[in-house]
Amino acid sequence: MEIRSGLTLQEKLHILADAAKYDVACTSSGVDRRGREGYLGNSVAAGICHSFAADGRCISLLKILLTNHCIYDCKYCLNRVSNDTLRAAFTPREVCELTVEFYKRNYIEGLFLSSGVWKSPAYTMERICEALYLLRNEYRFNGYIHVKAIPGAPDELLAAAGYLADRMSVNLELPTGESLRKLAPNKTHKAILRPMRMVSDTIAEHRLAIGKSAQMERSRSTQRLGGGIFSGAGGRIGERADQSGFVGDARPLKAQMPAEDLVVRGSQPVNAGRESFSLPAGLRRRDLQRPFVPAGQSTQMIIGATPETDYHLLKTTQHLYQTYDLKRVFFSAYVPLNEDSALPALGTPPPLLREHRLYQADWLLRFYGFHADELLSEERPDFNELLDPKCDWALRHLELFPVEINSADYSTILRIPGIGPKSALRIVQSRRYGKLDFPHLKKMGVVLKRAHYFITCGGRMMYPTPIEERYIARQLIGVNEKENWQIRHGSKTGFRQLSLFEDFQLGA
Amino acid sequence: MTVFTCEDTFEAMMTCIYDAWASRLGHDNLRLQLEPVWQQGLFCTYVHVDADFSKAAKVVRSIQRKISYEAYRQVFLAAMSFEPDRLDAIYRFLVLGFASGRKLTQMMSRPEVVWIFELSRKANTEANYFREFTRFSQVGQVYVAHIEPKCNVTAISAAHFADRMPSEHWMMIDDNRQIAAVHPKDQAYYMTRLTGEELKQLRKTEEEEDIYTDLWREFFESIAIEARRNSECQRNNMPLWYRKHATEFQRRARQ
Structure with a gap:
């Protein structure tokens, strides 16, 4: 380890932004807060991206580590103690100056502060809190702050961070205890x-105290649906899953995961058996008047470094949403940085398509009323490489299609590939005032190249289509192919050799 | 056919709608058009309408009361779009709207409604983009931003910045339309027209560089993961024309 004193701010920023870039969450969403005179900043619930980096990921927050000094030795991490890298640390004031000045120039929407574990979790968390406290009170910053909770830090410090920040996250890192070990x-x-x-319980308590429901608000489409993973067990969609021979939620998760994993509290509802923070000393009254973590909690998991299946990951995700009321679960395709026998070799391409499929499925859970068990099962534990999860699901349930757009209910329409929450809502609203036809759907934002295999308007399909799994699958794979290829290869190479067997499905 | 023409301002457009309606010529016998009129029709009479605040206010109030606030929002956004026929589109939308009332914006099977929906969505999307991609540079105590939007979104985006930075001096300049939103510290912002000379002076502010522009470029480059490089995705998310005034895509002046 090399410690050099007298690094310039620019060098520090280079080192500490570089070290933070593998953290995926860069959203500024979840909280609406108006600006105030004398303060700097506001917050928009939809989130605002300010730029897009060369890898196509959005830059919304100033994503930095407070320091990349770390006493831990996680094998996948660039900053592990056994790596010989340049170490640096920001002072809390430097973090504040950078945030405020970037914010005024509209470069960023706020701060994402994470850190390596410096000396001890308590010491690190204290430095983080110091930076946040300065930023909120001395620099009068009213914008978005996302802070990482360092596991093992004292409760008081975690609570203080919660009052100062908008979102907190604890990285789950890996979905099973075994992999983590x-x-x-x-x-x-x-x-x-x-x-x-503790964070999720404290959020729930604070929400109850100001007259909101204990659970975080979810999207409007989810509220409209009724079913889905955020409402109680069962519901219409759950029944449908059982009918079609899928494993329902009734089956205990313990059978699938090692005991000490996520099932620390089984599947208790969010607000049972609370264990929340006591109020931290040292914060002023004004700080305590802030809502506690108003934008909720998130977490992230690394995929591709360990042998877990997609089914396992998605089950874990669903469990996290239900049990911890998380706002988001992020997936990070593992990019090999260290050489280690327990890890994929250096130069292994990151599993970008798999990550993409998991995010698609995550969206299906959060906005479309799907359950993990409908998308995957023990027998089919991984996502189809060629088709997105929604098309894949629809193809396995052709008995439900085609759906008549002019009469089907909202939840059914939402399950048609090519139709999202917005266009589904527009369909339901506008068909009261006139019959809808395919051109109307196109104008409303329905992706007809996917949807037309599954819908009828006034009893007719767009083209004569056999409702036959192999035929539709072949067509949809053609639609998806370009996108899949782009995700996997980025745009490094422009051309590729056509393959008779792969491209025209002659082999199967 | 009678054609009512007016200037390209929201007030003039609303006045034009008022006068066209009040002319009682019948909706099918008239058309509305924005100035300048490049080519006149052979059998058309042209009537120029000047902006009148009280007439415009009446139209706005009627839309809000007799149709809905959402309809007014869509009309305003559509008026800010760059579609040449937008004024006539708004007129047709309102003809249907005053007949059908609140449900207007949900009647997506009607072409008039879809047309305005599309225009307003376009303008709204662009306003959101400029909320994201506008970059200010510091000139003394003032933060100055230059943008070149296709739709006339300066006023809409400025409302966001007025909330975001209430206690800073800042201004947003639309280089093409030569208008600016000016926000003095702790006061409401206002829109103003710039003369050619003023604009020339203000253009120079963009070359202003300080330590934070360099730091930002440093951050922008450090945060990308090389193994995931994907410029196509980057282009989809941030098309090239938005990058013209973005600090991180401008070449470093000092190197």
Whole structure:
């Protein structure tokens, strides 16, 4: 380890932004807050991206580490103690100056502050809190702050961070305890899940105290649906899943995962058996008047470094949403940085398509009323490489299609490939005032190249289409192919050799 | 056919709608058009309408009361779009609207409604983009931003910045339309027209560089993951024409 004193701010920013870039969450969403005179900043619930980096990922927040000094030795991490990299640390004031000045120039929407574990979790968290406290009170910053909770830090400090920040996250890192033991010997799921549980309970308490419901608000489409993973067990969609022979929620998760994993509290509802923070000393009254973590909690998992299946990951995701009331679960395709026998070799391409499929499925859980068990099962544990999860689901349930656009209910329309929450809502609203036809749908934003295999307007399909799995699958694969290829290869190469067997499905 | 023409301002457009309606010529016998009129029709009479605040206010009030606030929002956004026929589109939308009332914006099977929906969506999307991609540079105590939007979104985006930075001096300049939103510290912002000379002076502000522009470029380059490089995705999310005034895409002046 090399410690050099007298790094310039620019060098520090280079090192600490570079070290933070593998953290995926860069959203500024979830909280609406008006600006105030004398303060700097506001917050928009939809989130605002300010730029897009060369890898196509959005830059919304100033994503930096407070320091990349770390006492832990997680095998996948660039900043592990056994790596010989240049170490640097910001002072809290430098973090504040950077945030405020970038913010005034409209470069960023706020701060994302994470950190390596410096000396001890408590010491690190204290430095983080100091920076946030300065930023909120001395620099009068009213914009978005996302802060990482360091597992193992004292409750008081975690609570203080919660009052100052808008979103908190604890990284789950890996979906099973076994993998975590293997790759991150200093971390345990128990230590990670405890602050997560406490943050979510404290959020719920604060929400109840100001007259809101204990659970975080979800999207309007989810509220409209009724079913889905955020409402209680069962519901219409759950029944449908059971009829079609899928594993329902009734089956205990313990059978699928090692005992000490996510099932620390089984599947209790969010507000049972609270264990929340006591009020931190040292904060002023004004700080305590802030809502506690108003934009909710998130977490992230690394995929592709360990042998978990997509089914396992998606089940875990659903479980996290239901049990910890998380706002988001992020997936990070593993980019090999260190050489280690327990990890994929250096130069292994990151599993970008798999990550993409998981995000698509995550959207289906959060906005479309799907359950993990409808999308995957023990027998089919991984996503189809060629088709997105929604098309894949529709193809396996052709008995439900085609759907008549002019009469089907909202939840059914939402399950048609090519139709999203917005266009589904527009369909339901506008068909009261006149019959809808395909050109209307196109204008409303329906992606007809996917949807037309599954819908009728006034009893007619757009083209004569056999409702036959192989035929539709072949057509849809053609539609998806360009997109899949782009995700997998980026735009490094422009051309590719056509393959008779792969491109025209002659082999199968 | 009678054609009512007016200037390209929201007030003039609303006045034009008022006068066209009040002319009682019948909706099918008249058309509305924005100035300048490049080519006149052979059998058309042209009537120029000047902006009148009280007439415009009456139209706005009627839209809000007799149709809905959402309809007014869509009309305003559509008026800010760059479609040449937008004024006539708005007129047709309102003809249907005053007949059908609140449900107007949901009647997506009607072409008039879809047309305005599309125009307003376009303008709204662009206003949101300029909320994101506008970059200010510091000149003394003032933060100055230059933009070149296709739709006339300066006023809409400025409302966001007025909330975001209430206690800063800042201004947003639309280089093509030569208009600016000016926000003095702790006051409401206002729109103003710039003369050619003023604009020339203000153009120079963009070359202003300080330590934070360099730091931002440094951050922008450090945050990308090389193994995931995907410029196509980047282009989809941030098309090239938005990058013209974005600090991180401008070449460093000092190097």
